Amino acid sequence: MNEQIKKQLQKVKTVNISFDDSTTHIFIPKVDKIEPTAMIQGKIYEINIKDHIIKPTSNSTLASNWNGGKSPTVNNYYAEFISSMSNMYKFNCTAVGDPSNDFFGWLPSDGFEIVKEVI
Numbered sequence: 001m002n003e004q005i006k007k008q009l010q011k012v013k014t015v016n017i018s019f020d021d022s023t024t025h026i027f028i029p030k031v032d033k034i035e036p037t038a039m040i041q042g043k044i045y046e047i048n049i050k051d052h053i054i055k056p057t058s059n060s061t062l063a064s065n066w067n068g069g070k071s072p073t074v075n076n077y078y079a080e081f082i083s084s085m086s087n088m089y090k091f092n093c094t095a096v097g098d099p100s101n102d103f104f105g106w107l108p109s110d111g112f113e114i115v116k117e118v119i
Contacts, residue, residue, distance in 0.1 A: 001019060001020070001021050001022075001023070001024065006019070006021070009026065016029065017029075033113070033114065034114040034116075034117065035114075036084070036089055036109045036112075036114065039081045039084075039089070039114070040081065041081055041082065041083065042080065042081070043080070043081055043117060043118075043119060044078055044079065044080050044081075044117075044118040044119040045078075045079055045081060045114050045115070045116065045117050045118060046076065046077070046078055046079075046096065046114075046115040046116050046118055047076070047077055047079045047091070047093070047112045047113065047114055047115060048075055048076055048112065048113045048115055049072050049074075049075050049076075049077065049107065049111060049112045050075075050110075050111050050112060050113070051075075052111065053071065053072060053107060053108075053111040053112070054071065054072055054073065054074070054075065056071060062106070062107075062108070062111075066088065066105060066106040067105035067106055068105070070103065070104075070105060071103075072093065072103040072105075072107075073095075073101060073103070074095045074096075074098070074101060076095065076096040076097075076115075077091070077093035077094060077095055077096060077103065078093065078094050078095075078096060078118055079091040079092065079093040079094075080092040080093075085106075087108055087109040087110075088106045088107070088108055088109075089106065089107050089108075089109065089112075090105065090106050090107075091103070091104070091105070091106075091107060092104050
């Protein structure tokens with residue numbers, strides 16, 4: 001396989017691409033879900049926030065240490081991806097079906113699931 005093509009294929013983060021060095025056969029699987037590492041800054045995604053983020057335990061430090069004491073209040077948001085740091089992702093969110101319910105802050109990668117890209 002051409003070395004340039006091989007280098008580019010190894011950079012792909014959204015899916016696990018398999019290929020054979022001795023041929024030009026490349027298998028690219030269908031993407032079933034978007035991984036947080038594949039999000040693009042400024043794009044809007046529909047996200048589903050997991051219950052352990054909405055109803056944190058008493059020893060959770062996410063709201064106090066990362067979000068100025070605030071936590072999301074519903075599961076589904078339209079969220080503009082702002083930035084990331086390690087496994088934390090910053091969003092500007094508006095609740096699906098309730099534009100008055102918003103959240104601006106950080107979420108850990110295990111605290112949300114990307115449903116789809118909206119814009």
